[in-house]
Amino acid sequence: MSVRPKVREDHPFLLSTAPVSRAQSRAASGVLGLLGAAMLVTVPFAQVPIDNSQVLVPAYAIAVFIVDLITAALLLAMYSVQRSRAVLALAIGYLFSGAMVLPWALTFPGVAQSLGLPEAGLQTTAAIATLRRLGFPLLVLAYALMKETDPDPQHALESERRVIAGTVAAVIAIVGGLTWLVLTSEDALPRFMQDENRVTAHWRYVPVSAMALCGAGLFALWVRRRCVLDIWLMVVLCTLLIEIILLAYLSSGRLSIGWWAGRLFGVVSASIVLVVLLAETMTLYARLARSILAERRARETRLTALGALSATIAHEINQPLASMVTNANAGLRWLGRPDPDLAEVRAALERIVDDGHRSASVIEGIRAMFKKGTQERVCVNVNDLVTDIIRRDLSEAKLGRITMQTDLDPHLPAVTGNPVQLQQVISNLVANAIDALSNVTDRERLLRVRSSQSDADHVLVSVEDSGTGLDPALRERIFEPFQTTKTDGMGMGLMFCRSVIEAHGGRIWVMDNAPNGAIFRFTLPSAEELMSLTGEATP
Amino acid sequence: MSTDRPLVIIVDDDPSMRMSIESLLRSVGHAVQSFASTQEFMQGAQLDAPGCLVLDIRLPGRSGLEFQRELASREVELPIVFITGHGDVPMSVAAMKAGAIEFLTKPFRDQDLLDAVHRGLELDSQRRSEAAMLAELSQRRETLTPREREVMALVVAGRLNKQIAAELDLSEATVKVHRAQVMRKMEAKSLPDLVRFADSLALDTTRS
Known part of the structure; x- marks a missing residue:
């Protein structure tokens, strides 16, 4: 592209x-x-x-x-x-x-x-x-x-x-x-x-x-x-x-x-x-x-919408869950009676089965909703994505007195994937790094994006910052939903990154940067590697 | 179904949830009736029957809280146990202030629900027996003559027979006869009994 x-x-x-x-x-x-x-x-x-x-x-x-x-x-x-x-x-x-x-x-x-x-x-x-x-x-x-x-x-x-x-x-x-x-x-x-x-x-x-x-x-x-x-x-x-x-x-x-x-x-x-x-x-x-x-307003609206969405999802899942718990309790009590009523136990168990199916279909619905339009896979040059994002974020970085550097491997093999999603992943990581650098005052605010070939058939991208780094306790859970260090964050960004990278057959992790800051890294299989794995020809 | 056996009424729009609560309550021996909506409940339930109400706060049409207010305005004094999908603090405070027994967040522990229902039923039966007692007492008071009521008022106020006689311009012997009649008609075994009855009646008249 x-x-x-x-x-x-x-x-x-x-x-x-x-x-x-x-x-x-x-x-x-x-x-x-x-x-x-x-x-x-x-x-x-x-x-x-x-x-x-x-x-x-x-x-x-x-x-x-x-x-x-x-x-x-x-x-x-x-x-x-x-x-x-x-x-x-x-x-x-x-x-x-x-x-x-x-x-x-x-x-x-x-x-x-x-x-x-x-x-x-x-x-x-x-x-x-x-x-x-x-x-x-x-x-x-x-x-x-x-x-x-x-x-x-x-x-x-x-x-x-x-x-x-x-x-x-x-x-x-x-x-x-x-x-x-x-x-x-x-x-x-x-x-x-x-x-x-x-x-x-x-x-x-x-x-x-x-x-x-x-x-x-x-x-x-x-x-x-x-x-x-x-x-x-x-x-x-x-x-x-x-x-x-x-x-x-x-x-x-x-x-x-x-x-x-x-x-x-x-x-x-x-x-x-x-x-x-x-x-x-x-x-x-x-x-x-x-x-x-206007942008700030739009962001707030987006956050509110996301909040409403997650509340709806929580309710939809919680309902069958609560019903399952109560049904199981009722079944146990019917069993625990001096003369156990097996018909009642059976009815309770059947309702639990139904509830289980119901929650599965709720989850399937949510997945289908988020999966819309993500099937499209094309050949993507990761360096192009990085250059694009860096250029787009340049003025914001300049406002924050952040030095942006790139170290891109010119011989990077192409990967197969959804360019929009991959771009969002890199953009999320860069935006996080900019946020992390915003309260650094005692040293240079440095943001570096590197790309390289990690082994014969994987591409490695790292986003490094000289920010405050991550609390080791949080590092384990940083990719889980609702984990956030930002006061106005939803804790969705990194979860999204992980789900996209894993859906592309890659891996994402975080490590400490020396002497300060954090490094977020992810790998993606190269286009040839993915082809040989799936046995499909890619467009 | 005998009318004096308390009934637990469930209102929840989710059929599986409704049946599970119903099953749970039946398994410990409660009589249960369930409705999918408050409208069905208003049409199908005996509002004055003894019992307790298990109410989902998120109902189609009208929220559980609004329904609680409506019942209060109709003087239906059924104790209410609220269940909710999302533990919303202001909502639970509002419900408890309006007299709810308990506010349970789904999924709840079965024992919590059973305890709350138990408490609700106990409260209901206590309230009912108090009301019955009060009705009985006022019936008994109806049988007193005007003079006997005057004597009773002074007796419970702690006056001696001699003082009552002086105040009402009667002989002390007559006062004694009236006083015995009062004790008999009010079915009071002692003076403290009579004072208690008079207190309940006074409380009732000030309340209504």
Whole structure:
């Protein structure tokens, strides 16, 4: 069976996976319209210079820096949940853009002077601006191109913390390196500026290539637009386009009204994704809280239903049982009389026989009820089941600060069985382990699922946790019904696991984990083994 | 079946359970009658016959507890032994408060049921003999003349003949004659006997 659902289905509530609603599209077009109109309004004044306004450059830079950094942090958080390399690329884009704005502002003519720093070369600022202006759309384009091929499950299990730390370090190193390069090789830089505020003919290649990159990004996003993030990134790229047009074609060089308007558009474009991310996060958070509530209610209903069911079963079995006891007592008393009444004894015994049959049929009925649809047996790859469950429980484990590890034997033979039931068994064991880890505070919360071939024809699966472990007295009875260590448990889960595993011809047991916790293990006969045992061909 | 032999009545909808209890009670010599429902019981049973009721609490239609209340409202004072499939504490408390003899959880020990039934029958017969005695006493009192009743009231209040004579404005000899008549008609052998009779009658009048 196929156990590789699209990741999209696993995280339907993330901004990078949530489908676009009509309202979202309308809002995006609205914002775009407003920005376009704002650009047109500035056109008549674009050439007017604002003298000595370079003192505002650091303020502008700090705003862009902070907004970009927060956006990058949010995107990295999104990456850690979704493990999408495309989102990582986008985060790098924002990080890069945010980090590059600092050297840009510090080397801006007049700024370094006012801050008491040595004045940089004439071409430095323009070179940094070029890198920044080309780097960001390039990474957005990378996002658009990578988002369809995301991600692979193996990749999903490696530590996202390491990836994020590596990424941040790399971006800082690159920005630092580029800045150093630009600062030290002033003479090798292309001549973009003829004086502090006016550009040379060389410069015109920069906005053209930046616009080309934006256009390519827009095209790629348009073709592959799937999620809310895509739509707003298109708005961002459009804003960037407007910014470039204002800066390069409408303004009369640095520090004119058109140039400042372009800068303003830069801040707006940097903020758009941040605002959308925050707004969406709040909405999704509220939705999540609601669905958790609903889930809890459903669970309570299920527990109540289970309680009612077991009460009914108890009554159905107890009735013939009570009758048998009373009939046997009556029979004994008829026998114990001075003149034993054998006819009465016989009648009592016959009623006992009837009661025995009656209770057997009650039990048969219950079994039939639970057996419905469990006959279906197919070839199952246990590793697929484990991977599936781990992926599904990943976010819950992450919430509980639990490290999940798998150690799966790639050459594991297939088993024959009911995939749904086997999946429930593994899922039960993993859920138990997560519960057991939830009150561990003094050590790492570790959950490991292993699969291996225990002997020539058996598959062994173990679920190990570093939780509190099991009371030895309870360990003997843990698989019996109504045995539970949880305050709200029914004590049905492990009983279910055992009955499923045994019905599949396997065995389940529990042992202590060293130094802490418990290990639940079960074996299943491999498909070939089962075939030779039953002498039947499996489908 | 003679009317003074106490009857144990079983109401349980489960036929096998009903027959088993019936058999058990018969094996120790009880007269038994059983019904599958409370409706059948109301139609078929002699409600005022001496006996005891074994009632399943989980019955189709009406619960055993409701039925207990209905019997009480009809002034049927049959002692009730409840049996139940699930030992529900609040339910058993309610049943016991409403005057049940015992509350047994299935499967119960046979001796527990027999003891409870025995206790119920004893209670019933005691109640019946008390009621019979009371009826007898009030009948006897009916035969007293008004003057004799006045004398009796003062006698049981502990007054001496002389005091009674003074109070009722009679001669002491007349009081003595009335007093002898009272003792004879009430069939009291001694003064304490008479006081006891008067107490029972007074208790009865305050209760009703």
